[in-house]
Amino acid sequence: MVHLTLSSLDYREIGIKLNVDSKGQYIVKSLSPSGVASNYFHVKENDQLLSVNGEAPDLYPEVHSNRSILGANEASFLRHHPDGTSETYNIHISEAPLTFSWIGDLAVPGATLSIFFILAFFLYSRKKDDAVTKLLIAYFLAIGFTDYSAVASASGDLIGGFLLQNGLAIVPVLFLHFIYVYLAKYNIQFLSKRTLLFFYGIWSFIVLEWTIYNFTSFSNEIYYYIEFNSSVIFFLASSLYTIYKLFATLRRYRDTPVKSIIKLILTGQVVAYTPIILLTFLPAIFNVHIIASKYTTAFLLILPFIYFYIIMAERFLDIEIALTKFKYYSLITFIPAIFFLLVFMAIFHNEQGIGIRWIQMFLVFYFGFVTFLYIKEKMDIRIKPRLFKQLYDFQSSLDRFSKNISKVMKRSDLEMYLHQEIRRTLPVKRAEVIVLHHDHEGWRLLKEGRESQVDDRVIEMLLNPSEAYVLGEQVYVPQGLCYVIGQNGSNSYVLWVDNKENFLKFNSEELNWLRVMANYSSIVYENLFLIERLVHDLEADMQKHQSSSPWMLRLLFGLSENERRKLASDLHDSALQEQLNWYRRLEVILADYDLKDDLREKLFDIKEGLLDVIHQIRETCNELRPPLLKELGIADSLNHLFEYAQLRNNYAIDFLYEPIRSPLSDEQTLALYRIVQELLRNAGKHANASRIVIELCEQNGGIDFKYQDNGKGMQIEDIVESFEHMGLSGIRERVVSMEGHVEFESVIGEGFKVNIHFPLELPEISANRGGSNNDSYLTG
DSSP states (O other): OHHHHHHHHTOOOOOEEEEEOTTSOEEEEEEOTTSHHHHTSOOOTTOEEEEETTBOGGGSHHHHHHSSOTTOSEEEEEEEOTTSOEEEEEEEGGGSOOOOOIIIIIIHHHHHHHHHHHHHHHHHHHHTTOHHHHHHHHHHHHHHHHHHTHHHHHTTOHHHHHHHHHHHHHHHHHHHHHHHHHHHTTTOOOSOHHHHHHHHHHHHHHHHHHHHHHHSSOOOHHHHHHHHHHHHHHHHHHHHHHHHHHHHHHHHTTTSTTHHHHHHHHHHHHHHHHHHIIIIIHHHHTTOOSSOHHHHGGGGGHHHHHHHHHHHOSSOOOHHHHHHHHHHHHHHHHHHHHHHHHHHHHHSTTOSSOHHHHHHHHHHHHHHHHHHHHHHHHHHHHTHHHHOHHHHHHHHHHHHHHHHHTTOOSHHHHHHHHHHHHHHHSSOSOEEEEEEEEETTEEEEEOTTSOOOSOHHHHHHHHSOSSOOOTTOEEOOSSSEEEEEEEETTEEEEEEEOOOTTSOOOOHHHHHHHHHHHHHHHHHHHHHHHHHHHHHHHHHHHHHHSSOOHHHHHHHHHHHHHHHHHHHHHIIIIIHHHHHHHHHHHHHHHHHSOOOHHHHHHHHHHHHHHHHHHHHHHHHHHHHSOTTHHHHHHHHHHHHHHHHHHHHSSOEEEEEEOOOSSOOOHHHHHHHHHHHHHHHHHIIIIIOOSEEEEEEEEETTEEEEEEEEOSOOOOTTHHHHOGGGHHHHHHHHHHHHTTOEEEEEEOTTSOEEEEEEEESSOOOOOTTSSSOSOOTTOOO
């Protein structure tokens, strides 16, 4: 590193490119604008090179192979003047001032190499046994030394040339190897081992090629061109191949959790290498110089931080947001950059030799604007709240309003909060919600028991709209502002806000705030209208059918079943476990202690009583939440229920079941199970039946269920009037909830029959069931 630094400090760019004429003489073909040959020694094009370091030009290797005098100490030239005279002059390179730039040639590459060293040391100290870490360290150091050796290589230093040429070749290969091993941890095959070995083979060939050129006499101009550009071409090709493979891998794994990791790696590669490839290496192949490598290589500083972050972080940043911002900033800055470039072109259109600078100036403008937008974003977060306090008062107002409307249950409360917030935030005296009704005669104003303070011109325009009112849209009126904040049937609710008292227009922040307030209000209005329509439909349905509607019954039964499940869970987890705990403690006392006979007998009775209570709690839990009903299906669940019921009661059950081809919903299965439970409970408790026949089958697109017992029977007309038969009323309600029908048949002394039929598919509730026609929110 010391050697490279000393070579860089002694760097002078000569900047001469030679050509061989028909006589075999070496003629100056072109001169670098920044070289000492043109700036200090005033060498001109078409001057003839006579000697290099006191010898014939053919004997100097750089002249023979590269057509330059790179690394020479002195040279002599012959210049022919227009008047036919000629002169010979000598140049001594060591007498020229240094073309070394502290910032471009040492500070930036040195900072890059230092950062790479620090991060490499930190990685090694943390994860020295990790293969991925070792590859990343090698990759960091290869980039750092390649960048730092550029100036030493340009000065003709052999070590600098070796590090630059071979570093360019090894950097993309190391990166491929790093990604190959890193992604393998996530079971992602980035490329094959054979492909990786192929790239290492090309790198070895480039090293051999460089060695032959620099340590043998086998060299000429064509071979030099191949040797000099092979590293650059391989760097370009392998970098593009890497980006291609990353894109292909991203496409293959775009629906997996590792997508963000691949996208982060791909973004780092594109951002770091695109400036070097497009602005330095690719133009250099065609002998065009847009931006020097010492500037574009500064983008390589992105790499250590990205890959260090990938190795050390457990969670990754959201790269999608960063890319979206970059695309947006890049798009909106393109036109301003073109505009400034055209202005400068108009000012300096007469300047000579400025052609390539237009591209440089455009890039400066373009990326300068993009950088400024990123800085502005950070400044908005830190400084904007202090400068624009009113803007953040709007945010506080929205927070306060959203909290208030969460408690709103009536339209009047919503309008009160809305008026309060508008008057509190804006310098206006009047704000009102206008209710407009539309019928066959047109629009008219609904007073709703209050006098309107709205200007007559506003009312007139609202009653004669040019187009239909759209929820959330602004309505343009001659005084103030209007927003449509609610619609219910033929009524439209319009928020009107008067002009500001200070005679100023509403600014963009105030308009945005009002728009958001209107949107918030419209949501609450819609919810309030929805509840009103729901209650109206329920009342109409009750009046029409003289009973609860099917969807309402399903809702109530669903809530009931949820409460049953919660109660069963609470009983099982608390009361039952406590009973079991006391039962086991009592068993321990009876087994371990010597007790009197009468005391032992009493404790044994208590133990048996506890066992009975435990059994009853388990039975209650099973009744509240039938076990394995979904898993077993209706037939097997009923068979288990029948076995248990016959053990506890003095009746026999015949179950006639035909397999149901169409699947029953969970709701239908549970309803059938509850109906059978209630019928068996009635047979054992009231009917005193000794034989029960139950039939279940699929017929006519629905389920047919038949029940018959030989009990004492009852009078059917007594079912509704007697509290003893509330269970049968519950059966009727369950059947109605399934959109079915039920028939009870019974005569005293001749048993009891039940016939039930309900459809397999529950139909949607008709929009004409009652109330408002707009009740699409109701589903079956």
